[in-house]
Amino acid sequence: MAYYHSVTLDRERCRGCTNCIQHCPTEAIRVRGGKAKIIKDRCIDCGECIRVCSSRAKRAVTDSFDILKNYKYNIALPAPALYGQFGSDITADKILSGLTEIGFDDVFEVARAAEYISALTRKMLDEGSLPKPAISSACPAVVRLITVRFPSLINNIVNFLEPMEVAARMARKKAREKTGLPDEEIGVIFITPCPAKMTSIKASIAVNKSAVNGAISVNDVYLRLLGVLKNVKPKNLAKAGFEGISWARRGGESYGTRLQNYIVVDGIQNVIPILSAMENEKLNDVRFAEFSACPLGCVGGALNVANSYVSLNNIKNIADRAGKSKPIGDVKDKDFMFEKQLGASSAMNLDKDLTAAMKKMEEIEKVCETMPQLDCGACGAPSCKALAEDVVRGYADAYDCIFIMREHVRNITNELYEIAESHKDGSGMTSDEIARAKELSKKLLELEQHQQSGYNFNIAEMERY
């Protein structure tokens, strides 16, 4: 369970192109033997590769509806982004009632739990007990990105549980009281727009054991739900208001803080420069930072169906109509806090030992200088620098670079040609020249074979990478 990841590769579909390797924010993907390979301890499950893969070979492992069979009583925990999938005139009541007709016994809105987190955030801002600037913990991909690439900001992350986890605890308690069933017989299933949430459930970095049992993707729920939405009689199930539902879109969480001085950044490639500026204390005057790995917020989640811009508009309308929800009284801090301390990941480090790391760094620079600096990706690494690093770490070979390979082949061929050219008068080759020609031919053959054996070797090695 050390490196559980929801994002995986469908090897059959992968064509070995360079889309995913060049978009990965943690340089966690390499193409080896014509197939993409995910370096497990670097992957943050942001889903960027799922979004950019034109062969649809990157997938998020989520649960199927079969998971409902494991429990006597099942509660659906819809992410607020689910509300945005069906048009702007639908109501939350309709969607929630629909969920109770496709196999769930009850529902608990994550949007309602989000309102508890908003209330807690306001309370702690008032008390002045949040770090400055305070970084939202709601997007699990961003939290993981910080542990991998911006560890000095770990202490700026507010240590509140994700709304999903809060919802699960509340839903469980309610179900226990209502049904008298023990915890093991109650299934709490998240309806997820997000691959990283699956990892939050199976291998949380915040809680010891998640109260959520599994997650079904919005994509997998969509058609079943669409089938019943037309005729469903809406029951009075929706508890979340404008504030909670708005968490589905960029800026929604920040609205809940009631602050004026906040920053909202969406899209993982936009998040990175802002985190970097924060690390340099350039944004110390910002009180609260809301980040989402997905463009436009959770409505942009890789497992959604609707176009994220359309969905954003739907959410605005649905949230407006929902209006104010029942006020939340005093919140108990400890119910909503991380149980574990976040730790820095060492996935990007060259070596545990500083001297060894420095030596490797110097070698990397030397190797990198020999490369074309085109970052073409043909070698399977995202950039020349990344290949140079792989070479020094022992996971790749400089000849994986087609330019270096070509130059090498050209030099050998030229030398062979020159030997031949010097005997065009018909004179015989000396024994030294024959030996050299043999040696060069052998090298050419080796280079040709290198590609295959080298790749195979690398696949085995990368497993430990």
Added chain:
Amino acid sequence: MLKHYDISGTDFSVAGEASSNFKVVLKKLGISPDIVRRVSIAMYEAEINTVVHGGGGECDAEVLDGCVKIVFKDDGPGIENVELAMQEGYSTASDTVRELGFGAGMGLPNIKKYTDDMKIETQVGVGTKITLIVNL
């Protein structure tokens, strides 16, 4: 482990590139997050000074046994009164530079705050050399 950077004095869009590049290097080396943060803040401030006041120059950044040492050198106007320049809020930055959000007079004080040692060698009309040390 020496990294050399040329600091442009005319292209403001690349100001900060040396410090952000060196930050990546330090992280890869596994230097502790707190030290990386202190080095990057101090180095960034010094880099901006080299651009804004020094008219560009060069930088040598080095990880040594026990410390990180960074030297910025420029052939700019030099600092007339170092003591004054070290005061928080004092700045000789032009209005143009201030409009870009710089020139708050926190550069040198911040460098002092985040480093374990700093040394300024400067001569009016000749240039400035500033050495930053952060202990590991």
